[in-house]
Amino acid sequence: MSIVISSFAWVPPFAQGYVKDLRPRWALNEAGLDYSVHILGDGEADSAAYRAWQPFGQVPAYRDDAVTLFESGAILLHIAGKSPALAPRDAQEAALMQAWMFSALNAIEPKVDNLILPGVFHAGEAWVDGFRGPAEALIDLRLKSLSGWLDGRDWLTGRFSVADIVMATVLRGLQEEPVLQRHPRVAAYLDRCLARPGFERALAAQLATFAANAPAA
Amino acid sequence: MSIVISSFAWVPPFAQGYVKDLRPRWALNEAGLDYSVHILGDGEADSAAYRAWQPFGQVPAYRDDAVTLFESGAILLHIAGKSPALAPRDAQEAALMQAWMFSALNAIEPKVDNLILPGVFHAGEAWVDGFRGPAEALIDLRLKSLSGWLDGRDWLTGRFSVADIVMATVLRGLQEEPVLQRHPRVAAYLDRCLARPGFERALAAQLATFAANAPAA
Structure with a gap:
């Protein structure tokens, strides 16, 4: 191969x-x-x-x-x-893995990008400061939901999978942001993912x- | 079932x-x-x-x-x-179908949302007008790439699939926007999808x- x-x-x-x-x-x-x-x-x-x-x-x-x-x-x-x-074998768990991949890439990553990228690509433009508050409120909501799901779970599904790889690479963009620290269960999950060799x-x-x-x- | x-x-x-x-x-x-x-x-x-x-x-x-x-x-x-x-049977085409589902939901939908949603949920806020130009430039770039792919194609893969359902429901958000009309091949593709019973x-x-x-x- x-x-x-x-x-x-x-x-x-x-x-x-x-x-x-x-x-x-x-x-x-x-x-x-x-x-x-x-x-x-x-x-x-x-x-x-x-x-x-x-x-x-x-x-x-x-x-x-x-x-x-x-x-x-x-x-x-x-x-x-x-x-x-890289994936659970059970059909229900495999379906949830796919769901979490789409969540990471559609429900969460765009909100991370909206918080982070304006300051990188549009620094100094008049709208950037005003956009930050709404952007942070949206990702905060999503992290709250994610934190609820992670209660009692080490990984998004019953075992580590590609969904965790996608989610961790998405959440990494927030490592310098206070909003991540307001959700310690999510921050701990991210640390757990990134500790993998x-x-x-x-x-x-x-x-x-x-x-x-x-x-x- | x-x-x-x-x-x-x-x-x-x-x-x-x-x-x-x-x-x-x-x-x-x-x-x-x-x-x-x-x-x-x-x-x-x-x-x-x-x-x-x-x-x-x-x-x-x-x-x-x-x-x-x-x-x-x-x-x-x-x-x-x-x-x-709802899906091609060929392995290569089925893989492309999955790729286009992620494209629709990660590369394109967030850019549509950034163009449309601020005027809906944040009308009158100071940052909304300034954000519109950068948001339109980003979705314009994506539509240009999508238009290139659709050259010579009726659907995203060789046959209609769930990727077209996702893409059409994403692009529908742009129907009142001038940026969609600047990409007539994409507009025609959207019309083709939405004409389905x-x-x-x-x-x-x-x-x-x-x-x-x-x-x-």
Whole structure:
């Protein structure tokens, strides 16, 4: 089985460690599956060939002997099918795993992005300060619901799964934000996820790619 | 097979026809599967029992003889497994269908929400006008990528699938927005989706639920 994921050659320091190829790297580590990295060349992300693989010109795209694929959520569902280390076997639990993947990516990640990204990409614009309050209120509500679910649970389903990988990489964006600390059960869950060796190795691998391709100073 | 989805009893007029139980209603219509509706009673959405079914207190939640489930994306993937009318059979195409479901719900819907919802929920607040330009630029970029993918395609994959149901219900939020008309291939795709009888029946059914439960004038 030959597995390839795409990666940018380099991104600015604020994004290093947060690019979404982290998710398949982590999942493949948990599954004990080797992979290689297709590093995008200059202009390749906008090429017709790459757009046929990843229609938005983003990363990660994924390829193995059976399928080519994009979207980290879909890639992780696909990888989960390859390893009992990544998904519950029970049909009810497997369905809940899928539900939590969509929750992480639709109910939660956009609210994290709305809290974090304006200050990164629009610093100094007049609307940014006013938007922060409503954005924080929305993610606070979501974290409250998530905290309720996590009461008595170590993972989103009965065992660690790709849903936890997606959720943890989403919640990581809040590590410097007071709103996360107002939900200690969620913060503890995040710590539990990030303590896994598969995460550490994925993070190191992503950072190594960027270090190897850093622009000349 | 007994299928149940949850629905609010009533929502304000601006939301009628746009609540997300529209998605499983449409999918079940396409599949020719009957369903019944569990209408949430006063305060039920915040009850512990409902939160165990739908952790965010939202709709739709879903139940059949095999599983209980939440998140419209996960519900539609589950329903797709019940009917050849809702998913491609080829493994590559089925993987792409999953990719496009995540794209619709993660890459596109949050950008639609950021363009539309501030004017609904925060009308008159100082940041709303300033936020509109950046929000429109982001959804414009996404629609451009989607338009590229749709070149030469009637549906997101080789046949109509639940990915088209999710994407169409996402894009519908833009029907009054100039940015959609700047991408005529996407607008035509949306029209093609919404012309399906399964959509019309789903919309009528959702509106009928709200009409039957309208508060006294």
